[in-house]
Amino acid sequence: MDQNECQVNRRKKTRFPVQRELRYKVLDGKTVVAHGTGATLDISSNGASFRSEPLGPLRPGAFIELSIGWPARLGDETPLRLVIFGKVVRSMGEWAACTIGRHEFRTQARVCETPPALHIVSSLARCAVIPHGRAVPAAESWDRRPAHASE
Numbered sequence: 001m002d003q004n005e006c007q008v009n010r011r012k013k014t015r016f017p018v019q020r021e022l023r024y025k026v027l028d029g030k031t032v033v034a035h036g037t038g039a040t041l042d043i044s045s046n047g048a049s050f051r052s053e054p055l056g057p058l059r060p061g062a063f064i065e066l067s068i069g070w071p072a073r074l075g076d077e078t079p080l081r082l083v084i085f086g087k088v089v090r091s092m093g094e095w096a097a098c099t100i101g102r103h104e105f106r107t108q109a110r111v112c113e114t115p116p117a118l119h120i121v122s123s124l125a126r127c128a129v130i131p132h133g134r135a136v137p138a139a140e141s142w143d144r145r146p147a148h149a150s151e
Contacts, residue, residue: 013044020069022050026088027063034058040068041095048084049097058091064098070105079108 018040026034038052048066058064064087070080083106086099 013046015042015044015047015049017041018043020071022052022066022068024050024052024067025065026058027065038094040066043068045100047086047089047097047099049095051094052096054094058088058096060088060090062088064088066098067106069108074107081106081108 020040021037022040023037024035025032036052038050041049041051043049048068050066063085066082066084066086068082068084070082072080074080082103084098084100084103086101088096088098090097
């Protein structure tokens with residue numbers, strides 16, 4: 001192995017190209033001094049690199065928490081996040097790298113879609129169409145007024 005090859009492959013662990021959305025917090029003790037969003041570039045068992053908006057306060061040595069959207073789901077249903085705690089080792093423009101001091105998986109809240117609001121304004125309406133294409137008589141609709149009520 002020549003000297004150029006040693007300089008290129010200086011990492012102890014293999015980094016895997018993983019592009020996932022992330023949120024980060026820069027910490028000073030328990031105080032959040034900066035935060036932002038971005039995307040991972042690669043990750044290994046010892047560290048991660050990511051891109052974000054210009055990283056002004058992200059200086060080497062700063063404590064950082066990354067919360068990364070994980071591709072696998074718990075029970076094929078519940079979204080997961082990989083949360084990494086470490087220190088920034090390099091930062092330049094929109095790019096940064098950090099160590100992984102410890103990590104944990106956390107469940108993420110599911111996003112529920114709510115049906116659009118429906119209000120029947122005419123007493124002449126016989127039925128209302130709701131999501132999934134099922135027709136409901138006006139008396140059973142979300143309006144809750146009797147079907148024969150006058151306006």
